[in-house]
Amino acid sequence: MRSEARTGVWFVGARGSVATTAVVGALGVSHGLAPSTGLVSELAELDPDGLTPLGNLVFGGHDISSTTLTKKAESLVAGGVVPAEILIAVAADLEAVDADVCLGHAAGEETTEEAVERLAGDIADFRRRYDLVRVVVVDVASTQPPVDDPEQLTCLDDDLPVGAVYALAAFRAGAPFVSFTPSPCLRLPVVIEAAARAGLPYAGCDGKTGETLLKSVLAPMFVMRALELRSWTSVNLLGGGDGETLSDPAAARSKTVAKRSGLDAMVGRSVPGPMHIDHVEDLGEWKTAWDHVRFDGFLGTRMTLQFTWEGCDSALAAPLVLDLVRLVSAAHAAGLSGPLPELAFFFKDPVGATEHRLSEQWRDLVAWRAGLAG
Template structure:
């Protein structure tokens, strides 16, 4: 049933994008957007730029592009900034990370990349032990650090004449922390902030600073960050959207496709062993057991949520699920994900599926980041506040509102995203995920 379109403030002026972390992912995003703006590349992998959307039961003509259907900010409106404990510009970061070809994709836009110089970071090596850097703010206390980040946001917005800002965390994985009493309410969090409590990691300082400034925040790392009641409360109080957590790029993306296949065909699962070879900064940080534990938690939860062992004990009640990440410097950003999947079928006979995904980590992450920036800005202009569950498509461990079951099936996630866009524009929603694939 069609409804009236929601009020959406026009995407006028400049949209500031502030990255927490100016490493492989952020520098690849910035370079890619600049190349696309200059007509030197295509936004492959970006649903917001290249995806289409079916409108109701219409059959005439081709389904429109999403960017023609909803009022997204134009790529020419994007202005980039960042924080990072390493002082490299986006140009220097892109060279060091080795994701992009220097002469084909870095040097032609070198001037634009050199303009992005990271602000000093709110960084604490107690939370990311395998990373060092001198471009950090003085450790004068967590409240002072949060206020300094708020000042950075205001200064960037004024200096770059931005009308709106989105902050997106692309930083390294922090050491694992459990939710604590300090995270259960905004008042408790602010008391912990003033007390320099260890339960307040740097990522939460960035989230708090952004939300207090009325700025939307996206968590691309597996850290708790906004996935606690205190931040949800602040997001609603400030009237801004939040989403997370942990970009879904390679191996987990494959799981959210194959697991629904097993469930749809009622095939059993005995075990799923996953291992990764990765050599970039992310791989080095995850070589620390405490940081890996944070990442492991988001990677392990996918199968259980999709397969629902409690409902189908004879098929999925006792499967073994292992995840490993191996730091291997020669591989750089070119991650290799191996999956050995032991399944069983008719009469219990065993079978196997082998997957070897030779992927490029930041190449897969970059279009996700662009989509999240554009869709989050759309949400903010549409007055949507709090957790944006409709953006679950992009995350390994989607944050949901309290008491809401997270959806991990990639195709249901895609339908939910597009249905939200349809709702915003007053169009009829689609009831079955498979219908998304008959758009012409």
């Protein structure tokens, strides 16, 4: 018998660190093996009882990697991300999820139309096999470079970014789409038009997990205190696959644009200062950000703020991914379509929104969720 709360989660990059952590985490929390720490959707303000329970999420996805979810999870245990006892307890469930990971799309191996048709078929088949009320597709794959001339791209263009191909496939399959990466897909006219034709909601882009999260709290503080920001220098050290991807200057440009735009918007002008993203292989799943902020106080007195953020990228991102699945699922159930600007709280560069201040984003999110619940 069909369960109205049963929702599919289809990951693009299903065997990567973020997706694996999200699956293990959802299984662990739903089995009572771990607390819900980090899950915003479990806060009372967002009415968690009205959202799909974690235990009613069914996972699958696409990936071009042949590494199994179990092997990836074992590496996360070794890296101090996933507790070994949780992996042992959910090992059978994880193997079942891995069986629902299909071969992903790599640029140049098939035409865009062939890829969209094949990928959409995988998503639709997943929904039918598990008799799901809906599937939410979430892109947690590697960052892609920005697009220089988006207006010229069509759904038949074989130069379409990989993320856009997955978005088109999601919409063809009738599935809402979330871009957790800084890839440009949700701002391409061809993708926006496809979502409009399908009448589906979407959210993105680039999950706000670390340094930018702090900026969204600290930058408004300077503005509210009438302190003059002179410069804001950021140095980001990343390990793992994300760090390796961002060692490519073209891919790093997508990330730095997203990180820079929010700061400038909150302050109301361009804030000087370099921003670096460097790959440090030894960091593994962890990342470190060091920020040096110069500002003027009363009578022009020059002062400095420095802070260091050290965190585990996958453990910071995974609960937000689950939050977004539950909230986008609720939006879809309510018949919403188009961009979901009220979910800006979760993103560095929110599609459809101009608000970057965390407190204001939280206010908007809570009000939006109350409207849905009502």
